[in-house]
Amino acid sequence: MQPNDQDLAFVMHDLARLMRVRFDQHARTWGMTRAQCVALMKLKCRPGMSQSELAALLEVEPITVGRVIDRLEAAGFVERRPDPADRRMHRLHLRDAAAPIIEKIDEYRAAGIARFHDGVPDEDWNMALSVLLRIKEKILSESADTAAASATAVSGE
Amino acid sequence: MQPNDQDLAFVMHDLARLMRVRFDQHARTWGMTRAQCVALMKLKCRPGMSQSELAALLEVEPITVGRVIDRLEAAGFVERRPDPADRRMHRLHLRDAAAPIIEKIDEYRAAGIARFHDGVPDEDWNMALSVLLRIKEKILSESADTAAASATAVSGE
DNA sequence: TCAAGATGATAAGCAGGGCTATTTTAAGGC
DNA sequence: GCCTTAAAATAGCCCTGCTTATCATCTTGA
Numbered sequence: 001m002q003p004n005d006q007d008l009a010f011v012m013h014d015l016a017r018l019m020r021v022r023f024d025q026h027a028r029t030w031g032m033t034r035a036q037c038v039a040l041m042k043l044k045c046r047p048g049m050s051q052s053e054l055a056a057l058l059e060v061e062p063i064t065v066g067r068v069i070d071r072l073e074a075a076g077f078v079e080r081r082p083d084p085a086d087r088r089m090h091r092l093h094l095r096d097a098a099a100p101i102i103e104k105i106d107e108y109r110a111a112g113i114a115r116f117h118d119g120v121p122d123e124d125w126n127m128a129l130s131v132l133l134r135i136k137e138k139i140l141s142e143s144a145d146t147a148a149a150s151a152t153a154v155s156g157e
Numbered sequence: 158m159q160p161n162d163q164d165l166a167f168v169m170h171d172l173a174r175l176m177r178v179r180f181d182q183h184a185r186t187w188g189m190t191r192a193q194c195v196a197l198m199k200l201k202c203r204p205g206m207s208q209s210e211l212a213a214l215l216e217v218e219p220i221t222v223g224r225v226i227d228r229l230e231a232a233g234f235v236e237r238r239p240d241p242a243d244r245r246m247h248r249l250h251l252r253d254a255a256a257p258i259i260e261k262i263d264e265y266r267a268a269g270i271a272r273f274h275d276g277v278p279d280e281d282w283n284m285a286l287s288v289l290l291r292i293k294e295k296i297l298s299e300s301a302d303t304a305a306a307s308a309t310a311v312s313g314e
Numbered sequence: 315t316c317a318a319g320a321t322g323a324t325a326a327g328c329a330g331g332g333c334t335a336t337t338t339t340a341a342g343g344c
Numbered sequence: 345g346c347c348t349t350a351a352a353a354t355a356g357c358c359c360t361g362c363t364t365a366t367c368a369t370c371t372t373g374a
Binding site for chain 2: 007008009011012013014015016017018019020022059112113115116119120124125127128129130131132133134135136138139140142
Binding site: 178181185208209219220223224243245246247 | 321325331
């Protein structure tokens with residue numbers, strides 16, 4: 001067996017999963033799911049987005065966003081307003097009922113960040129952050145390379 | 158908008174998602190899913206597990222493992238052997254057809270780890286690792302507290 | 315011994331992701 | 345102006361994961 005406990009990728013994955021599960025449990029007590037909460041937070045920051053824009057922001061497929069919005073709309077948290085200029089599009093807006101939920105999410109986030117940061121020296125924290133960012137850059141640049149390569153292959157150059 | 162790009166939790170989450178998606182894409186080219194690959198790797202390390210044991214190892218619910226095994230069995234990669242002593246249980250074993258897949262997974266992992274580590278000084282890498290481990294410990298101890306509290310509440314003490 | 319509880323597997327139903335394909339509508343190219 | 349292409353949303357299907365419930369089978373204690 002590999003020493004997975006000492007593999008940064010594995011630990012990170014584990015930790016992300018733990019945080020995800022914890023958040024899921026809290027969200028459930030509010031009658032929400034994680035995906036729904038994240039969508040609300042993004043809409044709060046930038047109202048009037050189309051579903052495609054939201055999908056790009058969340059880095060998921062438009063169809064996934066569409067179904068999350070279905071539920072948020074049914075729950076009365078979001079409304080789809082037709083775009084006056086482009087009849088293909090819906091503009092997404094929060095409704096008043098979403099405000100208490102958003103407040104809960106913000107409280108949960110602030111408390112969590114404070115608790116995790118507590119007891120970890122700033123320089124260590126920042127170092128961890130910078131290493132993760134470096135890895136992320138690498139992955140993103142690799143993905144870009146791959147995308148460029150496939151594009152070239154498709155165009156036949 | 159919060160400075161999410163500088164929030165360790167968000168970056169970690171993002172990065173974990175990126176790695177997950179990348180692996181999913183590769184697994185798909187082999188005709189596999191990530192969950193199936195992970196199950197194969199665990200079974201390789203410890204053949205003869207029951208589904209419950211595998212579920213505990215993967216930290217998912219037994220029903221989830223059951224369905225993954227359904228597919229792996231249908232594909233001829235795994236077999237369920239009845240336990241001679243306990244007729245409730247199935248013992249899981251790899252079949253020969255799984256060997257090439259396992260080799261691909263191992264190659265992918267080794268290459269990925271090497272690439273991410275490349276260019277990051279060892280001390281930085283280890284610092285990042287230790288910060289993540291500290292956060293993980295905190296979350297786990299909090300969960301334990303919560304579990305103990307609910308247990309106390311249930312038992313009426 | 316036998317009834318009650320614990321455990322392994324599975325089913326049903328819901329939610330969130332993905333992929334592929336379709337429909338409707340805009341935007342450009344001729 | 346017409347025709348082709350691109351974009352927005354959606355439908356259908358699959359896989360994974362959760363919760364809750366069911367069934368069969370141990371295991372244990374009165």
